[in-house]
Amino acid sequence: MSGLPPHVAEALKAAAEPKGWTEDEDTLAPYLTEWRGRWTGTTPLMLSPATTAEAAKIVAICAEHGVAITPQGGNTGLVGGSTPQGEVLVSLRRMKSVRAVDPLNDAMTVEAGVTLAAAQEAAAEADRLFPLSLAAEGSATVGGAVSTNAGGVAVLRYGMMRDLVLGIEAVLPDGRIYEGLRTLRKDNTGYDLKQAFIGAEGTLGLVTAATLKLFPRPAARAVAFAALDDVDAAVKLLALAKTESGGAVTGFEILPRPVLELVLAHFDTARDPLSAPHPWYVLIEMSFGREDGARETMEAALAAGVEAGLVRDAAIARSEADAEAFWRLRELAPEAEKADGKAIKHDVSVPVAAMPALYETGCAAVAAIAPTARVLCFGHVGDGNFHFNIAPPKPDAGDFWDRQEAITQAVHDAAASLGGSISAEHGVGVMKKDEIARRKSAVEMDMMRAIKRALDPANIMNPRVML
Numbered sequence: 001m002s003g004l005p006p007h008v009a010e011a012l013k014a015a016a017e018p019k020g021w022t023e024d025e026d027t028l029a030p031y032l033t034e035w036r037g038r039w040t041g042t043t044p045l046m047l048s049p050a051t052t053a054e055a056a057k058i059v060a061i062c063a064e065h066g067v068a069i070t071p072q073g074g075n076t077g078l079v080g081g082s083t084p085q086g087e088v089l090v091s092l093r094r095m096k097s098v099r100a101v102d103p104l105n106d107a108m109t110v111e112a113g114v115t116l117a118a119a120q121e122a123a124a125e126a127d128r129l130f131p132l133s134l135a136a137e138g139s140a141t142v143g144g145a146v147s148t149n150a151g152g153v154a155v156l157r158y159g160m161m162r163d164l165v166l167g168i169e170a171v172l173p174d175g176r177i178y179e180g181l182r183t184l185r186k187d188n189t190g191y192d193l194k195q196a197f198i199g200a201e202g203t204l205g206l207v208t209a210a211t212l213k214l215f216p217r218p219a220a221r222a223v224a225f226a227a228l229d230d231v232d233a234a235v236k237l238l239a240l241a242k243t244e245s246g247g248a249v250t251g252f253e254i255l256p257r258p259v260l261e262l263v264l265a266h267f268d269t270a271r272d273p274l275s276a277p278h279p280w281y282v283l284i285e286m287s288f289g290r291e292d293g294a295r296e297t298m299e300a301a302l303a304a305g306v307e308a309g310l311v312r313d314a315a316i317a318r319s320e321a322d323a324e325a326f327w328r329l330r331e332l333a334p335e336a337e338k339a340d341g342k343a344i345k346h347d348v349s350v351p352v353a354a355m356p357a358l359y360e361t362g363c364a365a366v367a368a369i370a371p372t373a374r375v376l377c378f379g380h381v382g383d384g385n386f387h388f389n390i391a392p393p394k395p396d397a398g399d400f401w402d403r404q405e406a407i408t409q410a411v412h413d414a415a416a417s418l419g420g421s422i423s424a425e426h427g428v429g430v431m432k433k434d435e436i437a438r439r440k441s442a443v444e445m446d447m448m449r450a451i452k453r454a455l456d457p458a459n460i461m462n463p464r465v466m467l
C-alpha cells in the first residue's frame with residue numbers, strides 16, 4: 001500500500017466500516033478509469049462513506065496525516081478530475097438518500113451520491129420537475145454535478161447547476177462540516193458560501209448533500225427536428241422560436257450532418273426523421289402548462305422559420321415515442337463519436353450571437369493546421385456552447401495527432417477572440433489546468449488560489465486538479 005502508512009490505512013478503514021472500503025484491484029478497476037479511457041489512475045484505498053459523519057471522520061484523519069483525497073461521484077466527468085493518481089479515493093456513491101422533498105417550497109434535499117436520474121424521479125413522484133438533464137444522468141451524481149457546475153440540455157430555460165442549488169452540506173478539508181442546507185430564496189447575510197463548492201471540482205471539500213430547486217412539471221411538450229443550412233440560421237431560428245412561443249423554448253440543440261450520420265451508423269434504432277440530408281439540424285423543445293395549442297405553437301414557429309428562409313425541412317413529434325426518438329439522436333452524439341474513435345475534444349462557449357463566428361473562425365483555423373481533419377461539432381445553441389470536436393481524417397494519415405496541441409490552441413483562441421470560455425460546462429480537471437493558468441488574468445488566478453489556500457492550506461483536496 002504505497003504512500004499510505006499502515007496505521008493511517010487502518011484508521012481510515014475503521015472510519016468507513018463495515019462496507020465502506022476496498023483495496024481489491026478488480027473492484028477498484030472501474031473507479032480508476034475515465035469514461036473514454038483517457039485517464040487511468042491508482043489508489044491505495046477507496047473509501048465509501050455511508051453518512052456525512054463518516055465522510056467527516058475520513059477527511060479529519062486524512063487532514064491529520066496529510067493524506068491527499070480524490071473525491072468521486074459517478075465517474076462520468078470528462079476532464080480527468082475524478083481519477084486518483086495515488087490519492088485516497090473517496091466515493092460518495094453510497095450516500096444516496098433523498099432526505100426530503102418539499103413541494104410547497106419547490107425544493108428537495110438529496111445526498112451527494114443520488115444520481116441525476118434518481119433526483120429527477122424523486123421530484124416527479126412529488127409532481128415536480130428537477131430539470132438538470134444530461135446524457136450521463138443515469139450514473140452522474142448530484143455531488144458530481146454540483147462539483148462540476150454541470151449544464152446539460154435544459155440550461156436555456158432552467159440554468160446550470162449553480163442556478164439550481166439552494167443549499168449545500170460539505171465536509172471541509174479539515175474535517176469540519178459546513179451545514180448550509182437551506183431552502184431560502186433570499187438570504188443576504190454575507191458571502192454566499194455554498195457558491196464556493198459549486199464548480200470547485202472537489203478542491204475545497206466533499207459535497208455530501210444539496211438542497212435543489214424544483215419546478216412545476218410541464219403538462220405538455222412539443223418537440224421538433226428541423227433542417228437548416230448553417231449555424232447562423234440556428235441562432236436566428238432560436239430567437240424567432242422564443243418570440244413566437246412567448247418564451248416556451250426549453251431546449252435548442254444543434255448537430256451537423258456528419259454527427260447525425262455517426263449516430264445512424266452506430267445505433268440500429270436511430271432513424272433520420274427527414275427524407276433528405278441537410279447540412280445542419282436543430283432539435284427544438286417547447287414546454288407548456290397545458291396541452292392545448294402546444295403543437296400549434298411549434299408549427300407556427302417553424303412556419304415563421306420557413307418564411308424567414310431559415311428552415312429547409314422539419315418533423316414535429318406526433319407522440320412521446322417520437323419525441324424521445326428525436327432526443328435520442330442528440331443524446332447519442334457523444335457515444336457515437338466515442339464509437340467512431342478518438343477525437344480532440346473541446347467544450348467552448350461564446351455569447352449566443354457569436355456562435356456562427358465561432359464555428360467559422362474555428363473551422364478555418366483548424367483547416368489551416370490539419371486540412372483533412374473532420375470537425376464533429378454539436379452542442380447547445382441556447383447556451384452558446386459548442387462541443388467543438390476534431391476527429392482525424394479517415395483513413396488516418398498518421399500525423400494528425402502530432403498537431404493536437406496546435407488544434408486545441410486554435411479552437412480555444414477562436415473562442416477567446418469572441419469573448420468566450422475554454423470550458424463551458426465540463427470544468428477544468430487536469431485536462432485544462434495549464435490552459436486556464438495561461439488564459440485567465442493574474443488577478444483571477446490569485447483570487448482562486450487565495451480561496452483554495454484559505455480553505456485547504458495543506459492542499460489535500462484533489463491537489464492535482466484545477467489550480
Ligand SMILES: Cc1cc2nc3c(=O)[nH]c(=O)nc-3n(C[C@H](O)[C@H](O)[C@H](O)COP(=O)(O)OP(=O)(O)OC[C@H]3O[C@@H](n4cnc5c(N)ncnc54)[C@H](O)[C@@H]3O)c2cc1C
Nearest residue numbers: 073074075076077081141143144145147150151152202207
Ligand atoms: C455521455 C456523457 C455526456 C455528458 N454530458 C454532459 C452535459 O451535457 N453537460 C455537462 O455539464 N456535463 C456532461 N457530462 C460530464 C459529466 O457527466 C458531468 O460533469 C457530471 O456532473 C459529473 O458527475 P459525476 O457524479 O460523474 O462526477 P465525477 O466524474 O465522479 O467527478 C467530477 C468532478 O467532481 C468531483 N466530485 C465528484 N463528486 C464530488 C463530491 N461529492 N464532492 C466534491 N467533489 C466531487 C470529482 O473529484 C471530479 O473533480 C457528460 C458526460 C458523459 C460521459
